[in-house]
Amino acid sequence: MLWALWLEYDGAGFHGWQRQGGQLTVQAVLEAALSRLHAGRPVAVTVAGRTDAGVHAAGQVALAPLPEGLDARRVRDALNFHMKPHAVAVVAAVPAPAGWNPRFSARQRFYLYRILNRRARPALDLGRVWHVPVPLDVAAMQEGAALLLGRHDFTSFRASACQAKSPMKTLDRLDVVRAGEEIHVYAEARSFLHHQVRNMVGTLRLVGDGSWPPSRVAAALSARDRAAAGPTAPAEGLCLRHVAYDPPLFPSAAGL
Amino acid sequence: MLWALWLEYDGAGFHGWQRQGGQLTVQAVLEAALSRLHAGRPVAVTVAGRTDAGVHAAGQVALAPLPEGLDARRVRDALNFHMKPHAVAVVAAVPAPAGWNPRFSARQRFYLYRILNRRARPALDLGRVWHVPVPLDVAAMQEGAALLLGRHDFTSFRASACQAKSPMKTLDRLDVVRAGEEIHVYAEARSFLHHQVRNMVGTLRLVGDGSWPPSRVAAALSARDRAAAGPTAPAEGLCLRHVAYDPPLFPSAAGL
Numbered sequence: 001m002l003w004a005l006w007l008e009y010d011g012a013g014f015h016g017w018q019r020q021g022g023q024l025t026v027q028a029v030l031e032a033a034l035s036r037l038h039a040g041r042p043v044a045v046t047v048a049g050r051t052d053a054g055v056h057a058a059g060q061v062a063l064a065p066l067p068e069g070l071d072a073r074r075v076r077d078a079l080n081f082h083m084k085p086h087a088v089a090v091v092a093a094v095p096a097p098a099g100w101n102p103r104f105s106a107r108q109r110f111y112l113y114r115i116l117n118r119r120a121r122p123a124l125d126l127g128r129v130w131h132v133p134v135p136l137d138v139a140a141m142q143e144g145a146a147l148l149l150g151r152h153d154f155t156s157f158r159a160s161a162c163q164a165k166s167p168m169k170t171l172d173r174l175d176v177v178r179a180g181e182e183i184h185v186y187a188e189a190r191s192f193l194h195h196q197v198r199n200m201v202g203t204l205r206l207v208g209d210g211s212w213p214p215s216r217v218a219a220a221l222s223a224r225d226r227a228a229a230g231p232t233a234p235a236e237g238l239c240l241r242h243v244a245y246d247p248p249l250f251p252s253a254a255g256l
Numbered sequence: 257m258l259w260a261l262w263l264e265y266d267g268a269g270f271h272g273w274q275r276q277g278g279q280l281t282v283q284a285v286l287e288a289a290l291s292r293l294h295a296g297r298p299v300a301v302t303v304a305g306r307t308d309a310g311v312h313a314a315g316q317v318a319l320a321p322l323p324e325g326l327d328a329r330r331v332r333d334a335l336n337f338h339m340k341p342h343a344v345a346v347v348a349a350v351p352a353p354a355g356w357n358p359r360f361s362a363r364q365r366f367y368l369y370r371i372l373n374r375r376a377r378p379a380l381d382l383g384r385v386w387h388v389p390v391p392l393d394v395a396a397m398q399e400g401a402a403l404l405l406g407r408h409d410f411t412s413f414r415a416s417a418c419q420a421k422s423p424m425k426t427l428d429r430l431d432v433v434r435a436g437e438e439i440h441v442y443a444e445a446r447s448f449l450h451h452q453v454r455n456m457v458g459t460l461r462l463v464g465d466g467s468w469p470p471s472r473v474a475a476a477l478s479a480r481d482r483a484a485a486g487p488t489a490p491a492e493g494l495c496l497r498h499v500a501y502d503p504p505l506f507p508s509a510a511g512l
Contacts, residue, residue: 008379058380080376089379120336123264123345124314
């Protein structure tokens with residue numbers, strides 16, 4: 001019996017999503033909990049997006065086998081019990097539709113990148129935001145962001161370790177919004193290259209502090225060269241907010 | 257030279273505000289940093305509100321002596337440097353007006369209490385929210401909250417350790433708002449009794465889960481007996497958001 005799981009986690013305590021050796025990863029914690037429900041047998045899960053170390057998720061989605069005879073509440077509560085005390089929770093569980101795959105069936109992925117834009121270092125949101133102590137020009141960043149929208153070869157914003165076959169991606173939203181002392185960057189696409197969001201944010205930061213005119217973002221994109229774009233923004237500001245499927249998988253009040 | 261400091265801290269790592277023995281408290285960390293700037297001499301600060309262990313602050317305000325010849329940026333940056341790596345930061349500093357006192361000059365205090373109202377335990381906001389896994393009726397909670405507004409004897413919502421001379425307080429706002437999977441309780445008054453916000457929230461939770469009709473909140477208030485009200489909500493959901501003074505102390509963009 002295959003289930004779709006809506007997962008939330010604080011990336012700070014994990015070496016990313018993917019199981020690797022004896023490291024504490026989200027996948028390792030989830031699979032260990034699943035194994036407990038399968039009489040100790042090893043269990044493998046697949047996931048919508050393999051987040052890097054330090055990246056958070058409010059809406060990660062995974063596919064996992066569970067024993068017969070459990071209802072949605074039992075699946076959720078049993079996994080949450082066995083994943084204690086790690087900072088990962090199953091918010092909701094639904095039976096997986098036939099042929100559904102969390103990665104390949106995804107219609108859209110929604111990321112939020114949070115920048116704390118003030119002199120004082122973060123105290124309340126340490127590990128959740130990228131601290132940029134110099135003033136950033138949000139309007140200029142938004143102007144640069146708009147130049148990345150649409151279907152492009154995103155080689156300039158792609159990690160060298162990226163395993164995607166093609167660097168062509170369609171970016172549907174990249175908005176830069178001031179929220180008090182924070183700047184929020186909203187990124188939406190069907191899929192992203194490895195580090196694409198963090199590389200776009202690291203580049204927009206150069207626009208924000210005046211090092212680059214906004215137009216240079218277009219030049220960086222058309223160069224198709226990683227060295228032409230800005231540095232990779234730190235993992236801690238990034239959160240996978242939501243993965244959308246058609247039809248929607250989880251009812252919005254699924255948590256209750 | 258006396259300065260007003262706007263402080264932010266994550267209460268999880270501290271045994272509250274107040275200095276006590278060798279415990280890690282916010283006051284102890286701040287006073288140790290101030291002492292470094294006073295050639296190691298002991299320094300004492302006063303504060304707007306002595307928060308309990310686990311309670312967070314985004315807008316705490318303190319009064320502290322600093323050596324002559326520093327400007328606002330130097331005060332903020334030097335204190336933040338010396339308070340590393342503790343989860344407390346000076347967001348801004350301004351010279352204290354003559355005769356000003358962070359506690360007695362306060363015109364209004366603003367608290368936010370966050371409840372995570374879903375079955376799954378918190379992962380991303382662990383230590384920041386009170387996890388209530390049973391569904392709560394926000395409209396009933398709001399109806400109960402409205403019965404506490406105005407000037408009353410709040411003995412029923414007062415900690416036994418409370419040192420206030422009078423139990424009379426004027427509650428100006430107590431709003432219960434759903435925010436996705438969370439319920440936010442906004443509380444505003446010139447001042448509060450010890451544990452007053454947490455005791456009001458613990459009582460409203462009984463209304464929310466149907467244990468109490470909203471009208472029983474009024475009965476609890478008029479009983480003037482701590483045993484007549486509900487239990488104390490946990491510290492971790494509470495945050496001191498802001499303390500207001502006339503005229504306002506800190507410019508809103510003070511952080512930059």
